[in-house]
Amino acid sequence: MHIHICLVSQQLLANYIPIRMDKPDQVHLVSSLDMQKKGLTTRFETLLKQGGFNSVTHTGMPDAGMAEIQRFTRTLYETLTRQYPHAHLTVNITGGTKLMSVAMLDIFSAAGHAVIYTDTAKDTLERVHNCTLEPLPAVLGIEEYLLAYGATVHNSASWHNEWKNRAVKRSAAAELLARATQDKKLKALITVLNAMAMNALSPNGDELLAPEQAFKFPLTGEQLTLVKSLAAQDLFTLHKNRLNVTFVDAERTRFIGGHWLEEYAWHIAEQTGLNDVACGVEIDWENSRTHNELDILAVHNNRLLIIECKTVRFSDDRQKSNNTLYKINSLGESLRGLFGQKVLLSAWGVSPTMLDRAKTQGIKILRPHELAAYIQQWSGVTA
Structure with a gap:
């Protein structure tokens, strides 16, 4: 059985990334009262649960006072080794205060257990017990990352x-508009097109209320080429007079x-x-x-x-x-x-x-x- 032991702190990912790397059977969180009050302990528990990891929380780690911190850490060590006598223990000393990290390092490493430190600035994991470094693999997705900072997607x-298929189909139109922002006359046209589209929509953008819109000036050759290209991708209909356009639906109008x-x-x-x-x-x-x-x-x-x-x-x-x-x-x-x-x-x-x-x-x-x-x-x- 492999157990990770983590000191809860504001930087949850420094603890979570090695868990994703090692995939332990169980994670034990060591939390101070301050981390509990701030909600970080509960947040870490949620992150672990969504990641598919079993966790156990040990509360009451003192924030200060080396003697008290050492007593708590010794009791924790004795509890874990009694409950899991054959487990492989890995202690992550990245979180917590410096005194907490020192106490965990002293007591667990003296008994021959693995100790790790996450250097997120250098994208490395240091295995302190054998003085080795290894790069941090890319293990996080958007949902996990945001959850570590208190946001749920x-x-x-x-x-x-459906959205992806639409976006891929009109990727050329998006690129065409992006390139056009570098040209002064085409930039002016895009500004007008944006305004026409917004005028065609309801205030919240959900409904197409006034699909018929018109340019208030004759288009130059380059501008007309751009408008024809967009019309050819079914984003709107360009009338024969080259001034009037008809927007097709609310979704494509929002795109424009x-x-x-x-x-x-x-x-x-x-x-x-x-x-x-x-x-x-x-x-x-x-x-x-x-x-x-x-x-x-x-x-x-x-x-x-x-x-x-x-x-x-x-x-x-x-x-x-x-x-x-x-x-x-x-x-x-x-x-x-x-x-x-x-x-x-x-x-x-x-x-x-x-x-x-x-x-x-x-x-x-x-x-x-x-x-x-x-x-x-x-x-x-x-x-």
């Missing part, structure tokens, strides 16, 4: 085959209204070969009625990438830019952990002022044509 658009950028980002992340990618992710928070939707989430090598996609012109609305940065920053700080990354993917770019504000909050702002190279750099995956 209830749904994702990209989980559904801005959802194309989310699908483009999803395609890029998928094509890069990241471990887990999702679009339109709906999450709830533990002990809260708060509900959020995130445009793109990706996990690669046990790290999280959060991408918020926007087709609005931030220079026209300072409040909107502040709200967007606040959302990305607050969600990112809650979810990303120590080494995740927050990205705002803006179709049009942002002002220098907004760029500076984003930088101070650790938010990377990218244009569509920059995304592929950035994801490769972030993930270490080469084309």
Whole structure:
């Protein structure tokens, strides 16, 4: 029988990743009262249960006072060795306070049991008992990662085959629109198309109320080529006068209204070969009625990438830019952990002022044509 023993702390993944690696028969959590009050012990128990691991919790580990910590640890050791005399024990000393880690190391290693330490900054696991290092394998998916930070994924658009099939079918349209954002005249056209699509929809975007829309200016040759290409992919109908369009349904109209950028980002992340990618992710928070939707989430090598996609012109609305940065920053700080990354993917770019504000909050702002190279750099995956 193999047992992992973990000190509960705020960084649950440093304990959970080695559990996924070693696949022990049982996990014993050692928790202080403070970790219990913060809900981290219960969260870790939930994470283990969903991962298919049996767990036992030992509460009451003192937060301070070496003598008290040692007494608790000795009692724990005696209890475990009495109940499981033939078990192989592995103690993870990554969590807890330094004094807790020292006590666990002293008492368990002196008896010849395995001791490990997770260095997430260097993506390595150190097996302290025999002084060996091994790389951390990519074991985490999006759901596990978010659960470790108190968020439960209830749904994702990209989980559904119908959504995937649509997205794959119109990937060329999403790429065409993304490329067009680099051209001044085509950028202006996309802005107009976005507005026409939004005018065609109900306020919540669920219904197509006014399918007939019209350009208020004659299209240039390049603009007409783009519009014809989009119409050829059944995203709308272009009338013979080359000014009027008829939107087909609410879903395709939402795509023209801005959802194309989310699908483009999803395609890029998928094509890069990241471990887990999702679009339109709906999450709830533990002990809260708060509900959020995130445009793109990706996990690669046990790290999280959060991408918020926007087709609005931030220079026209300072409040909107502040709200967007606040959302990305607050969600990112809650979810990303120590080494995740927050990205705002803006179709049009942002002002220098907004760029500076984003930088101070650790938010990377990218244009569509920059995304592929950035994801490769972030993930270490080469084309």
